[in-house]
Amino acid sequence: MTNDEYASRTENLTKRYGRGVLALDDVSIKIGHGEIVGYLGPNGAGKTTTIKILTNLLRPTSGHAYINGIDANRRPKETLCHIGALIEVPGVYDYLSPRDTLTYFGKVHGMKSRDIDDRITEVLKRVKLADWENKRIGSFSTGMQRRFGIAKAIFHTPDILILDEPVLGLDPKGMRDVRHMIKDFKKEGMTVFLSSHLLEEVSLTADSVIFLERGKVVDQDTVENVVARIQSNRNSVQFLNPLSEGDLARVQAIEAITDLVPKNGGIEFSFDGSPETSAEILAGMMTKGLKVTAFQPERGTLEDFYVSIMNSEGVR
Ligand SMILES: Nc1ncnc2c1ncn2[C@@H]1O[C@H](COP(=O)(O)OP(=O)(O)OP(=O)(O)O)[C@@H](O)[C@H]1O
Ligand SMILES: [Mg+2]
Incomplete structure (x- = not known):
């Protein structure tokens, strides 16, 4: 599993959509094992594009993205089992319950029925949705839907969690819930890569931050150094x-x-x-x-x- 110095890294990643926008321009980033790394940038900076390449939802125009040293776009089957992801649209059916959705998800991952049932109970408890396991997801608040998205992301016990804007649209309590979960995942040894517009929020959980603007990395530093730099x-x-x-x-x-x-x-x-x-x-x-x-x-x-x-x- 840990056959690379980094949990994830990209090498000269470039993405051009059609003949138009250069969404990523030579992006090389490194995410250490067990680290929480914030990926910050304004709208259109290329955050989601990077995350989609890491999760093989998109292919880069050139360059490479690696998960535990394996090329995420050449050998996705081997990398996807290591990654749990929450990306923009959660892709769940509103009329299904968390238990139904996760049962289906577990089967797709080839898990045994018994293991699926136990794991569902465990993850729903983790994200404080134990009392809602048989309710319609469509009736959930934004905070509950986000927590369910996180449950889905960690369901197959990945070692790298990739979260695209995990606190977007959440109220202060919802933001705090997600923050606590992220810190707990780190304590369990998981690597967390999260994108956001909010440096203040990210600095409460992340070890380091990478700043992206118009498809280019413009700065990166530890949160500790960033705090020192503003004094x-x-x-x-x-x-x-x-x-x-x-x-x-x-x-x-x-x-x-x-x-x-x-x-x-x-x-x-x-x-x-x-x-x-x-x-x-x-x-x-x-x-x-x-x-x-x-x-x-x-x-x-x-x-x-x-x-x-x-x-x-x-x-x-
Ligand atoms: N499918 C697509 N086709 C064409 N252009 C796209 C596509 N997806 C994204 N883009 C463009 O690529 C650039 C980067 O978009 P991306 O969604 O990666 O940014 P982002 O940092 O996630 O922004 P946001 O904070 O708004 O989510 C933008 O200019 C966007 O308009
Ligand atoms: Mg985005």
């Missing part, structure tokens, strides 16, 4: 009393401070970002008799970061 070296300070011209000049004279500007009744400035300098600056202000009420780093948000990465127009 700026600007600091804001508020004082008990309004600063006089003289006070401002005294603060300005503190050596470690640069680019000082008055802001929101206080000041904002740059420094080298180290905790030592931060303590030194604060002490300097106190010695000059200034009463500091707040002293805090100015942080960029994950959303700002996402927008700065996707700096060109993105939409197509």
Whole structure:
């Protein structure tokens, strides 16, 4: 099973639809075993196209996609048993129940009736649909349908889970449910590759993120590094009393401070970002008799970061 260093990887993957859109342009990505990797990009970036190639629903124009080292488009039978996928339209019949649908699905996978029954009970419990196993899927809420889609994806115990926009359209509780499930899958050793528009949401589960724009990978990093990258070296300070011209000049004279500007009744400035300098600056202000009420780093948000990465127009 683990006959490759990576659970999945693509090599110079390119996809052109007909003579038109170049949906993927030389995409080479790597997904380590047991990792949660977020695949981020705006509408039309090529996320679903990549996922469809990995699951052999589409063939690439050139390049390769591998699952556990096996070419997903040349030897799909060998790769599909390793993958569980949730892609855009779930492809279930509204009038069937979860038990009926999964029984059919288990038979397609060549499982024995007894094993199918046991596995259905197990997966429906996992996705909190145990009480709904004989109800019509058509009557389910969006959150329940999504959880059922995940049950279907994990049914044949794959080791790689590929989720296309798993939280799209879900309410905060629904998003949290899916997030918890993803974290549990990782704990069990599964690899999870998920696409999304939402860096903030993905950063709560993923180990690393890949940013795709107009079919090209524009950045990739660990979530830890992304969070470090958005921490700026600007600091804001508020004082008990309004600063006089003289006070401002005294603060300005503190050596470690640069680019000082008055802001929101206080000041904002740059420094080298180290905790030592931060303590030194604060002490300097106190010695000059200034009463500091707040002293805090100015942080960029994950959303700002996402927008700065996707700096060109993105939409197509
Ligand atoms: N079957 C198709 N025929 C022609 N063009 C297509 C087809 N499917 C996708 N495209 C185009 O390929 C590009 C990438 O589409 P894709 O669906 O992979 O993007 P995406 O990142 O999943 O976007 P979204 O966030 O909207 O789901 C888009 O420009 C899209 O219009
Ligand atoms: Mg898509």
